[in-house]
Amino acid sequence: MRKASRLFEIIQILKLSRRVVTASEIAEKLEVTVRSIYRDIAALQAMRVPIEGERGLGYILRPGFDLPPLMFExxxxxxxxxxxxxxxxxxxxxxxxxxxxxxxxxxxxxxxxxxxxxxSAPLYAWGQPAPAPEGADMAMLRRAIRDEQVLDMRYRSEDGQETERGVRPIALIYYSGWMTLVGWCELRAAIRNFRTDRIMTLTSTERRFRGDGDRLRRLWVDSWDKPPA
Structure with missing residues (x-):
């Protein structure tokens, strides 16, 4: 177990205990030496974690201490x-x-x-970044999905045909090279996918489809396993 994870576990052990906990008990639970626990307790105390006690007697976490809201292994x-x-x-x-x-x-x-x-971890995401779509405001799309708001869209298909339609946006798919909007197309009366880099203009409307977003997403998900017509 890495030291950072071990420090977190020590805090958890002390926080959940209603009595003094000895270094030996903590060491047994974490499968490390007692000397390592002594060093870890000293490190936590140096970080102002309110741990009271001493070697040979045990330790207790002063009431009222909470871990930061973002604490991860x-x-x-x-x-x-x-x-x-x-x-x-x-x-x-x-x-x-x-x-x-x-x-x-x-x-x-x-x-x-x-x-x-x-x-300092050697973890990298590589590849060519996807370009930002010129005609689609991604923040507007995400907000419309949350608010269940109909959008008016002018769209150019792969073969160059331009259409205008109202769309009830329900999801966004992020691929490595582009993004796709999933929505109920009022022109086709069906769920359709729209590549955001082919959206020419996008306009918010006052029309809503409140309470229907979850149903449309279920309809979309259920269609994944169906063979094409």
């Missing part, structure tokens, strides 16, 4: 950071900026040993 935090790196390959500029803010929150919330390990 090493692999969990690596998964999040790699996901944020993959997000940076998309053409969604607002989500890219959000990813940077999330990295900052993780960096400020986790203990120093874990912070060092995470941000």
């Amino acid at each position: 090493h692999e969990e935090a690596e998964a999040i950071l790699l996901g944020l790196a993959l997000l940076d390959r998309t053409g969604d500029a607002d989500l890219k900026h959000a990813a940077l803010r999330v990295r900052g929150k993780i960096a400020s919330a986790v203990p120093d040993p874990l912070r060092h390990d995470l941000f």
